[in-house]
Amino acid sequence: MKNVLVMFSKSDRFFDMTARHETARSGHPARPPANSPIGPTGLRPHRLTEPSPLAPKEIPSSGRRGRGALTNDSGRFEHQARVLTDDGWDIPDAPTPLRTEVTAETARTILTRNTSPDVPFDRSINPYRGCEHGCVYCFARPTHAYMGLSAGLDFESKLFAKPNAATLLAKELSRKGYEPAPIAMGTNTDPYQPIEQTWRITRSVLEVLSDFNHPVTIVTKSVRVTRDLDILSDMAKRNLVKVALSVTTLDAKLARTMEPRASTPAKRMEAMKLLSEAGVPVGVMVAPIIPALNDAEIEKILTGAHYAGAQSAGFVLLRLPLEIKDLFEEWLKENLPDRADRVMSLIRSTRGGKAYDSDFSQRMRGTGPYAWQISRRFELACKKLGLARGGWNVDSSNFRVPGRDKQLELI
Numbered sequence: 482m483k484n485v486l487v488m489f490s491k492s493d494r495f496f497d498m499t500a501r502h503e504t505a506r507s508g509h510p511a512r513p514p515a516n517s518p519i520g521p522t523g524l525r526p527h528r529l530t531e532p533s534p535l536a537p538k539e540i541p542s543s544g545r546r547g548r549g550a551l552t553n554d555s556g557r558f559e560h561q562a563r564v565l566t567d568d569g570w571d572i573p574d575a576p577t578p579l580r581t582e583v584t585a586e587t588a589r590t591i592l593t594r595n596t597s598p599d600v601p602f603d604r605s606i607n608p609y610r611g612c613e614h615g616c617v618y619c620f621a622r623p624t625h626a627y628m629g630l631s632a633g634l635d636f637e638s639k640l641f642a643k644p645n646a647a648t649l650l651a652k653e654l655s656r657k658g659y660e661p662a663p664i665a666m667g668t669n670t671d672p673y674q675p676i677e678q679t680w681r682i683t684r685s686v687l688e689v690l691s692d693f694n695h696p697v698t699i700v701t702k703s704v705r706v707t708r709d710l711d712i713l714s715d716m717a718k719r720n721l722v723k724v725a726l727s728v729t730t731l732d733a734k735l736a737r738t739m740e741p742r743a744s745t746p747a748k749r750m751e752a753m754k755l756l757s758e759a760g761v762p763v764g765v766m767v768a769p770i771i772p773a774l775n776d777a778e779i780e781k782i783l784t785g786a787h788y789a790g791a792q793s794a795g796f797v798l799l800r801l802p803l804e805i806k807d808l809f810e811e812w813l814k815e816n817l818p819d820r821a822d823r824v825m826s827l828i829r830s831t832r833g834g835k836a837y838d839s840d841f842s843q844r845m846r847g848t849g850p851y852a853w854q855i856s857r858r859f860e861l862a863c864k865k866l867g868l869a870r871g872g873w874n875v876d877s878s879n880f881r882v883p884g885r886d887k888q889l890e891l892i
């Protein structure tokens with residue numbers, strides 16, 4: 482049971498009783514949208530720059546600048562809960578910057594195995610824990626509780642990097658009896674989140690995979706993936722790689738609030754175009770689709786992705802396990818108060834009356850008429866545009882451990 486330290490009503494001024502984290506409303510207005518959400522992709526800007534018909538005219542300020550979650554409740558395994566208190570002073574809040582902290586950890590293994598029947602891969606690599614992109618709906622948030630941290634602001638600001646990832650990977654791939662199969666990157670945290678710029682762990686992992694002729698699939702919300710075009714295009718020639726850009730909306734204002742440090746929608750489209758032009762098979766993931774928030778944009782996103790060179794498409798319906806439900810609902814009420822109840826009610830209608838149902842048979846797609854309608858629209862749009870569904874066809878047959886053949890020759 483949680484041990485509440487102090488309980489006080491919320492006000493404009495808060496203190497965090499543990500002095501570890503402080504929560505304040507920033508008061509900053511949302512940044513204006515970029516001039517064009519499509520940028521240099523050459524797409525049809527007059528169609529694709531339109532905001533979502535369901536997006537609000539102006540999205541109000543939401544917590545700290547550049548952060549998705551509004552709060553930082555204790556992790557679910559903690560014995561103490563942090564609470565907000567009113568100190569009684571009538572002094573306006575000054576926005577407190579929340580710095581990103583990165584801790585290097587020495588990982589013991591790097592390949593994570595998974596047996597879920599509803600995901601198309603059985604192994605993955607996550608060079609980082611936590612994700613600075615800070616998408617409010619991120620289903621990886623609850624994993625931060627295993628480190629005694631919050632699924633809220635901690636998840637997007639207290640990050641862990643695994644600098645020994647490439648070395649470990651080379652060791653694991655060299656093990657006798659290793660059976661190659663596509664490795665997924667970007668399944669839990671984004672391999673191209675901002676800290677990759679300096680840590681370059683994802684790149685070092687790709688270098689190992691390329692040396693071993695090992696297939697990989699990547700999902701990202703960052704244009705930073707194009708930094709590695711050299712290695713990706715080289716791997717693409719050997720049918721070793723496929724990249725999917727995750728796009729949830731073409732509305733920059735909505736994206737800015739919902740996924741504050743991910744690339745703008747225009748930049749993600751630009752990344753697709755650059756990858757495609759470099760010969761890298763590219764797809765689009767519309768993930769997550771959120772009823773009454775971005776589902777009206779399905780056809781537009783797919784059309785934009787098609788013109789940017791995407792060959793395939795996939796989607797996931799919003800999932801709200803564990804702490805995410807409260808974080809998301811809190812964000813909705815703060816940012817879209819007039820629509821919050823409707824969104825939550827539709828979400829429940831796609832999950833048999835609950836906010837979330839983890840049953841494998843419907844975890845990704847939902848159930849009920851609204852979920853069916855979304856699936857149907859998605860399928861029809863893909864068919865019309867010639868976008869393949871799924872299709873992570875990469876080649877595992879040329880896997881080799883560098884140097885091993887030479888050693889055999891010398892025996």
Ligand code: SF4
Nearest residue numbers: 612614616619670671
């Ligand atoms: S980019 Fe992906 S991993 Fe990162 S916060 Fe967003 S949804 Fe989560």
